[in-house]
Amino acid sequence: MxxxxxxxxxxxxxxxxxxxxxxxxxxxxxxxxxxxxxxxxxxTYYYHRRLRRVPTIDECDVGDEVCFFEANEQYKRDKNVDDQILIILRERRLECEHWYGLTDREDKCRKVREDYETATTNWFTKYGDLGPAPNVRAAYFKQKHRMIWERRHGPVGTGMGSPPVEQ
Structure with a gap:
């Protein structure tokens, strides 16, 4: 059957x-x-909390401490995410270099190393030199000062050449 x-x-x-x-x-x-x-x-749809994006500090009104607090908390969360991304990229680079050894690591791990170097540079551009307890105001002023520098002298790292000629 x-x-x-x-x-x-x-x-x-x-x-x-x-x-x-x-x-x-x-x-x-x-x-x-x-x-x-x-x-x-x-x-439950997610394994972690999904928090709404809050206004950035440049969107806050002067004297609006609640908005500043929310922007600072968002900044801390973003910094933690960027820190974890950097940790993951560092681990990938080290694992690749360990796997391929001294002879092949230059060729085989080039992309992983470049990704890590780019991420490190971007992290330092955003969070570097802010001290032991950075906050969103310090990061905002660092960004503002960098933009002013680039407007006056060109991209950071190219030296203090003559100011650009305006036409």
Whole structure:
């Protein structure tokens, strides 16, 4: 007698499926009628908190301390994320260099090393030289001062050449 797939079953397979059905039926019933409705009711979509983006400090009104506080908390969260990204990239670089050894690491790990160097440079541009307890105001003023420097002298790192000629 063929089963649902059209394959003939012997007596042992039929017996096995009957016993399995007797054991599996209550478990399946409990799962479908109790567990899954509870999961649907208490569904969680993310493993971490998803916080809304708040206005940045340049969007805050003067004297609005609540806005400054929210911007500072957002800055701290963003800094923590950037720190973790840098840690992951550093680990990838070290693992790659360890895996390929002294001879092949220059060629095989070039992309990983360049990604890490770019991320490190960007991190230092944004968070470097802010002291032991940086806040959003210090970072904002660092960005403002850098923009003024670049407007007067060109990109940072090119030296203090003559100011650009305005036409």
């Amino acid at each position: 063929p089963d649902d797939d059209g394959i003939k079953q012997n007596a042992y397979e039929k017996f096995y499926l009957k016993v399995f059905g007797i054991i599996d039926a209550p478990v399946t019933y409990f799962k479908e009628k109790v567990v899954e409705p509870l999961h649907e009711k208490n569904k």
